Amino acid sequence: MPSKVQDGGDIETDPSIIPDSQINYDDAIAYWSSVPASVNGVLGGFGEQTSVPKADIVGSSTFLRKLSSRMTCPAGQIKYTIDMGAGIGRITRDLLWKVSDKVDLLEPVKPFVEQMTRELVEVERIGKLGQIYDIGMQDWQPDKQYWLVWCQWCVGQLPDETLVEFWKKCKDSLMENGSMIVKENIAPVEDIFDETDSSVTRTDAKFRQLFVAAGFKLIASDVQKGLPKELYPVRMYCLKPV
Numbered sequence: 001m002p003s004k005v006q007d008g009g010d011i012e013t014d015p016s017i018i019p020d021s022q023i024n025y026d027d028a029i030a031y032w033s034s035v036p037a038s039v040n041g042v043l044g045g046f047g048e049q050t051s052v053p054k055a056d057i058v059g060s061s062t063f064l065r066k067l068s069s070r071m072t073c074p075a076g077q078i079k080y081t082i083d084m085g086a087g088i089g090r091i092t093r094d095l096l097w098k099v100s101d102k103v104d105l106l107e108p109v110k111p112f113v114e115q116m117t118r119e120l121v122e123v124e125r126i127g128k129l130g131q132i133y134d135i136g137m138q139d140w141q142p143d144k145q146y147w148l149v150w151c152q153w154c155v156g157q158l159p160d161e162t163l164v165e166f167w168k169k170c171k172d173s174l175m176e177n178g179s180m181i182v183k184e185n186i187a188p189v190e191d192i193f194d195e196t197d198s199s200v201t202r203t204d205a206k207f208r209q210l211f212v213a214a215g216f217k218l219i220a221s222d223v224q225k226g227l228p229k230e231l232y233p234v235r236m237y238c239l240k241p242v
Contacts, residue, residue: 019193027198037115042087055226085154089116104130142173152183156199167214185232
């Protein structure tokens, strides 16, 4: 999911309608299949001609550095990471391979997966590209233990109940002392449904509620700095199993 513009797009405001009940997975796939398989496309127009991609990576890298003492990997274990809803592989290309031994990616949008192989040529060359799962998050079945599960701008495509079940699978896939990072736009007062890509922007309170329901404890949280003021704030969460 791209950075969301405040008061932008076709948003649902009827308080009697539960926002996440309106998510339609097929509509979401159709929308994302229609946008360019580029940084500008996956970030909803906030591509490399803007400050967003660089600020995003700097913010994520800084957050991980602050957590380095709490994200140690057991001796002898491979530091596997999985990039959920990876788009064209931008985050793996610019960040995740640098902190991991091997990075798997999950992305259901076929044009993005095709572009991903071009974006990650160098990551593959140095031996850090793992498996690419061209399926939805809700269909993923872990086949290894991960040091890090990374969920960014993607979980708005899943209804609350489905998201909790997905996060439970993420929790069960973590190795000893493994972590999950969630990085998403935050709605100010209540969850907001966006018809454009059939997604929900959740509040901070809703995220914390769903983390507990999935069996996670919150280790740290921070707000992404340096993004345009017209975007909904972006918050990063580091989570570990209870």
